[in-house]
Amino acid sequence: MHTVFFDAQKGDLERRELLYQGQLFVYSPCKSALEMCRFTQHLIREHFGGLDPTTAHLKMPVEEYAAILTELKPKFIHHPESKSYLQGILRELGFDIDKTYFDVPRLRTATSDNYLTTGIAYAFHPHRDTWYSAPLSQLNWWMPVFDIEPGNAMAFHPRYWGKAVKNGSSIYNYQDWNATSRFNAGQFIKVDTRVQPKPEEPMEINPQMRVVTNIGGILIFSAAHMHSTVPNDTGKTRFSIDFRTVNIDDLLARKGAKNVDSACTGTPMKDYLRGTDLSQLSDEIYSMYVNGTPIDEEKESAM
Numbered sequence: 001m002h003t004v005f006f007d008a009q010k011g012d013l014e015r016r017e018l019l020y021q022g023q024l025f026v027y028s029p030c031k032s033a034l035e036m037c038r039f040t041q042h043l044i045r046e047h048f049g050g051l052d053p054t055t056a057h058l059k060m061p062v063e064e065y066a067a068i069l070t071e072l073k074p075k076f077i078h079h080p081e082s083k084s085y086l087q088g089i090l091r092e093l094g095f096d097i098d099k100t101y102f103d104v105p106r107l108r109t110a111t112s113d114n115y116l117t118t119g120i121a122y123a124f125h126p127h128r129d130t131w132y133s134a135p136l137s138q139l140n141w142w143m144p145v146f147d148i149e150p151g152n153a154m155a156f157h158p159r160y161w162g163k164a165v166k167n168g169s170s171i172y173n174y175q176d177w178n179a180t181s182r183f184n185a186g187q188f189i190k191v192d193t194r195v196q197p198k199p200e201e202p203m204e205i206n207p208q209m210r211v212v213t214n215i216g217g218i219l220i221f222s223a224a225h226m227h228s229t230v231p232n233d234t235g236k237t238r239f240s241i242d243f244r245t246v247n248i249d250d251l252l253a254r255k256g257a258k259n260v261d262s263a264c265t266g267t268p269m270k271d272y273l274r275g276t277d278l279s280q281l282s283d284e285i286y287s288m289y290v291n292g293t294p295i296d297e298e299k300e301s302a303m
């Protein structure tokens with residue numbers, strides 16, 4: 001059973017435990033989230049000139065569109081204001097920012113009608129972020145920057161919570177990926193040849209669940225949840241912000257969701273920054289996670 005907790009007044013610890021059990025948390029737009037969306041809308045509009053960013057793909061060749069995103073996305077990620085809005089969101093939602101570490105926020109786009117679904121705007125097949133070296137205690141945060149609808153949102157596949165899927169995660173190593181594939185995303189316009197962990201058995205993608213919030217509404221979910229990019233047929237590009245958090249106590253105690261099928265190695269542990277002073281996690285924690293986490297066979301069969 002899955003529950004969506006809406007604007008729940010839960011303590012940080014209880015909320016994390018519920019998230020590790022696969023529950024979802026949704027929050028109405030808070031002040032910092034709305035400010036972050038306004039800032040992001042402005043940045044996006046600057047890059048698309050006078051065009052409406054959600055329909056700009058109708059007015060330009062795909063190469064030109066990809067070039068705009070290739071410039072826009074890193075600018076957003078590395079903008080100092082992006083981090084401070086994020087710190088504000090954590091504070092407003094009652095996360096212990098002394099113990100919570102986040103990675104830099106990303107700006108995502110899902111264009112409509114298969115206009116651009118590779119490289120810089122990769123359309124994700126069903127996956128868990130834990131197939132991509134995310135620790136089992138990682139929480140994913142997601143919010144729309146412009147209005148969205150079910151046809152251009154993100155989909156959850158809740159029947160795969162706690163249920164193993166044959167997949168290619170054993171070929172994935174976060175450190176190798178960063179060294180080779182990540183920084184050339186902009187060159188994959190027609191096909192994407194980068195090797196990614198994918199399901200290796202037929203999947204039932206229905207029933208699926210899509211969460212639609214207003215601009216700046218926030219969705220938080222476990223990195224072990226199976227989710228995908230909805231094939232967008234709305235005519236409008238979806239722009240969203242996502243980022244990830246971990247709690248240092250849970251990392252040290254190896255708490256988190258069960259590992260039913262993630263066999264990747266490497267770790268993004270050096271990407272996370274402390275909510276207060278942006279300091280990194282220790283080498284000790286990096287070493288705990290760099291070789292991956294064993295699959296918990298017993299827990300899987302107990303589900």
Ligand SMILES: [Fe+2]
Nearest residue numbers: 124128129227
């Ligand atoms: Fe994901």
